[in-house]
Amino acid sequence: MIVDDIYRENYSRELIMDNKRIRNTLSLKDSLKSSKIKPGIIAEYKRKSPSGFNNIVNNDIFKYYNKIKESVAGFSILTEPHYFNGNQLDAVSVQCYSKPILIKDFISSTDMIKSSYMIGGDVFLLIADFLDYNKIREFIRYGASLNMEVLLEIHDMKKIGNIYPDENVLLGYNRRNLETLKIEDESENAYDFLKKFGLPLVLESGISLENVEALPIKKYDGLLIGTALLSGEGLINKIASGKND
Numbered sequence: 001m002i003v004d005d006i007y008r009e010n011y012s013r014e015l016i017m018d019n020k021r022i023r024n025t026l027s028l029k030d031s032l033k034s035s036k037i038k039p040g041i042i043a044e045y046k047r048k049s050p051s052g053f054n055n056i057v058n059n060d061i062f063k064y065y066n067k068i069k070e071s072v073a074g075f076s077i078l079t080e081p082h083y084f085n086g087n088q089l090d091a092v093s094v095q096c097y098s099k100p101i102l103i104k105d106f107i108s109s110t111d112m113i114k115s116s117y118m119i120g121g122d123v124f125l126l127i128a129d130f131l132d133y134n135k136i137r138e139f140i141r142y143g144a145s146l147n148m149e150v151l152l153e154i155h156d157m158k159k160i161g162n163i164y165p166d167e168n169v170l171l172g173y174n175r176r177n178l179e180t181l182k183i184e185d186e187s188e189n190a191y192d193f194l195k196k197f198g199l200p201l202v203l204e205s206g207i208s209l210e211n212v213e214a215l216p217i218k219k220y221d222g223l224l225i226g227t228a229l230l231s232g233e234g235l236i237n238k239i240a241s242g243k244n245d
């Protein structure tokens with residue numbers, strides 16, 4: 001499976017370890033709280049994804065973020081190089097916007113967390129479906145030592161026991177099954193499970209103009225959106241108009 005390949009390739013990843021930070025870390029939690037648009041939007045930049053997306057409309061990261069920076073609470077940068085054509089330097093370059101940067105990768109070592117810090121990341125992704133509880137606790141605590149927040153995402157609710165609810169954690173529900181790459185939506189059910197942790201909740205993946213009104217987005221504090229925004233959909237205005245109350 002692609003996910004297995006990615007985690008295996010982590011062992012031979014070339015990681016930036018020299019310090020390219022130009023500013024202190026920023027809080028995505030705070031940014032979502034103060035976002036005028038509710039729920040706050042975390043806009044993801046990626047060149048492609050194994051689920052079939054190819055970024056042809058917004059392939060200039062600066063033009064893209066210049067267009068949406070006033071409306072979004074944070075940026076998500078895909079840094080996985082093989083299946084997403086990610087580049088760590090994308091994160092380095094968008095620090096200038098002073099928006100919290102989520103480093104979106106299949107993180108499985110403290111070196112990858114350190115590298116995420118060095119390239120200007122404020123938040124990093126951990127995936128509860130694929131990491132065990134002890135690893136997740138270790139990585140969250142290591143991130144806290146760097147004043148970084150963590151987006152701990154889950155798809156398979158049977159893995160909810162892997163969640164370590166620390167104060168620097170935001171919980172994400174990924175609508176996409178990363179093993180099958182299919183959208184298998186349990187947004188309502190996931191909310192009922194995840195709200196008990198008392199942490200900010202982020203709804204992720206496959207959010208678009210077609211379905212945004214049907215999704216329980218008002219129950220979530222943040223929305224992680226890549227494809228629809230990169231494809232030029234006017235999704236931000238629709239969310240801002242709050243038409244799904």
Ligand SMILES: O=P(O)(O)OC[C@@H](O)[C@@H](O)c1c[nH]c2ccccc12
Binds near residue numbers: 104178205206224227
């Ligand atoms: O492009 P979309 O369907 O709007 O999805 C964005 C984001 O949720 C998705 O890229 C994602 C969420 N969790 C991940 C983990 C690994 C890779 C990618 C992801």
